[in-house]
Amino acid sequence: MYNPKSMNAVDFIDDSEILETLEYAEAHKHDRALIDSLLERARDCKGLSHREAAVLLACDLPDEEEKMHALAQEIKDRFYGNRIVLFAPLYLSNYCVNGCVYCPYHYKNKNIRRKKLTQEEIRQEVVALQDMGHKRLALETGEDPQNCPIEYVLESIDTIYSIKHKNGAIRRVNVNIAATTVENYHRLKEAGIGTYILFQETYNKKSYELLHPTGPKSNYAYHTEAMDRAMQGGIDDVGCGVLFGLNLYRYDFVGLLMHAEHLEAVHGVGPHTISVPRIRPADDVDPGDFSDAISDETFQKIVAVLRIAVPYTGLIISTRESQKTREKVLHLGVSQISGGSRTSVGGYVTPEEEEENSAQFDLADTRTLDQVVNWLLGMGYIPSFCTACYRLGRTGDRFMSLVKSGQIANCCQPNALMTLKEYLTDYASDDTRQKGEALILRELGKIPNEKVRQKAIENLGLIAHGQRDFRF
Numbered sequence: 001m002y003n004p005k006s007m008n009a010v011d012f013i014d015d016s017e018i019l020e021t022l023e024y025a026e027a028h029k030h031d032r033a034l035i036d037s038l039l040e041r042a043r044d045c046k047g048l049s050h051r052e053a054a055v056l057l058a059c060d061l062p063d064e065e066e067k068m069h070a071l072a073q074e075i076k077d078r079f080y081g082n083r084i085v086l087f088a089p090l091y092l093s094n095y096c097v098n099g100c101v102y103c104p105y106h107y108k109n110k111n112i113r114r115k116k117l118t119q120e121e122i123r124q125e126v127v128a129l130q131d132m133g134h135k136r137l138a139l140e141t142g143e144d145p146q147n148c149p150i151e152y153v154l155e156s157i158d159t160i161y162s163i164k165h166k167n168g169a170i171r172r173v174n175v176n177i178a179a180t181t182v183e184n185y186h187r188l189k190e191a192g193i194g195t196y197i198l199f200q201e202t203y204n205k206k207s208y209e210l211l212h213p214t215g216p217k218s219n220y221a222y223h224t225e226a227m228d229r230a231m232q233g234g235i236d237d238v239g240c241g242v243l244f245g246l247n248l249y250r251y252d253f254v255g256l257l258m259h260a261e262h263l264e265a266v267h268g269v270g271p272h273t274i275s276v277p278r279i280r281p282a283d284d285v286d287p288g289d290f291s292d293a294i295s296d297e298t299f300q301k302i303v304a305v306l307r308i309a310v311p312y313t314g315l316i317i318s319t320r321e322s323q324k325t326r327e328k329v330l331h332l333g334v335s336q337i338s339g340g341s342r343t344s345v346g347g348y349v350t351p352e353e354e355e356e357n358s359a360q361f362d363l364a365d366t367r368t369l370d371q372v373v374n375w376l377l378g379m380g381y382i383p384s385f386c387t388a389c390y391r392l393g394r395t396g397d398r399f400m401s402l403v404k405s406g407q408i409a410n411c412c413q414p415n416a417l418m419t420l421k422e423y424l425t426d427y428a429s430d431d432t433r434q435k436g437e438a439l440i441l442r443e444l445g446k447i448p449n450e451k452v453r454q455k456a457i458e459n460l461g462l463i464a465h466g467q468r469d470f471r472f
């Protein structure tokens with residue numbers, strides 16, 4: 001029986017509820033009156049239920065799809081403006097004891113080069129990332145209690161935060177590691193992480209168990225209930241996601257929203273972010289082996305309907321996707337992207353060698369961070385390296401309250417401009433710098449509060465003269 005307040009995975013991700021929802025959505029996908037009423041109600045930015053969102057996703061009427069895309073962009077602009085947060089993944093280790101059939105890290109793969117970074121190698125990787133201009137990282141590891149225990153992850157976080165190279169500093173470390181205990185989540189919180197990220201891969205229990213035949217990750221309930229344990233451990237910013245292409249996308253879309261509803265019902269705040277990766281080629285993995293791959297058009301609709309259904313949640317897209325695809329979904333609700341990424345262990349220091357031997361998946365967008373920043377500026381977006389909310393305690397329901405009240409523009413807008421100014425001063429190419437300075441001048445006027453605007457102008461001048469790390 002579906003129960004969003006239950007702490008049992010099979011209750012808050014109830015298979016019969018998902019199947020009934022999909023049947024309802026299919027029956028109503030051409031009901032224009034219902035669809036228009038849902039879109040009109042969604043304009044209040046209070047979101048939609050999983051069943052209501054499923055109707056929008058099922059709808060294949062071109063004019064209604066155009067309305068969805070327009071509303072998604074309207075909602076995104078209202079809360080996130082034209083800011084796009086930038087980050088990079090940092091792979092610490094690809095040792096893994098799981099047997100996930102879609103991931104090259106699975107323990108049976110004898111072709112991949114196994115590697116675990118030493119603390120000195122982490123320092124070198126972080127210096128390379130700082131020299132690009134990155135301020136926010138997402139730590140990635142395989143699951144291996146012996147080669148990559150929680151103590152190693154905690155030590156690595158301390159190392160990363162300790163490194164100050166020239167004007168560089170990693171100001172926020174998000175963590176994407178295997179499901180663990182409440183105690184370990186508390187230790188991660190004490191280490192100062194930002195968001196804890198864990199992809200469900202698929203919410204279909206039968207498919208999940210077939211895709212994860214061995215290893216700790218094979219326990220569907222333990223994995224699915226991980227976000228509850230993270231929040232019990234004090235981490236109030238969590239990031240969810242599925243790997244589209246593993247299972248029927250509409251099923252996983254509904255499961256993803258049901259998970260968000262569960263977190264809201266139990267903990268008072270839904271996921272801070274939702275990621276939307278699609279399966280990519282990798283060593284020992286062929287996407288053609290999975291029959292549920294989705295088209296670019298379907299992918300774009302997923303992003304648009306997610307933005308409508310969960311308007312306050314950050315949507316993340318990685319370099320799994322091409323420049324063309326990323327450009328399209330930026331307009332539909334994506335608020336965070338990676339740039340200059342490497343998906344291998346040690347790939348920032350020795351990219352060619354490491355990508356060939358230890359990458360988790362092939363990149364579709366191989367541009368440098370500066371090229372990505374330049375591209376964003378050319379489209380009128382503000383590339384943001386801001387980490388202020390984490391560091392000022394604006395997390396969980398406090399962040400959501402800021403967004404819902406409309407005050408985010410008086411914090412995020414100036415913070416984005418100031419961190420962009422840092423990037424332009426310290427790392428940008430001449431063309432990127434010129435585009436960025438022009439954009440800053442245009443965007444300053446959009447800060448609503450006059451006092452905040454004047455303080456931002458003052459801080460921008462101080463940044464130009466060598467000072468760093470201002471934030472509202």
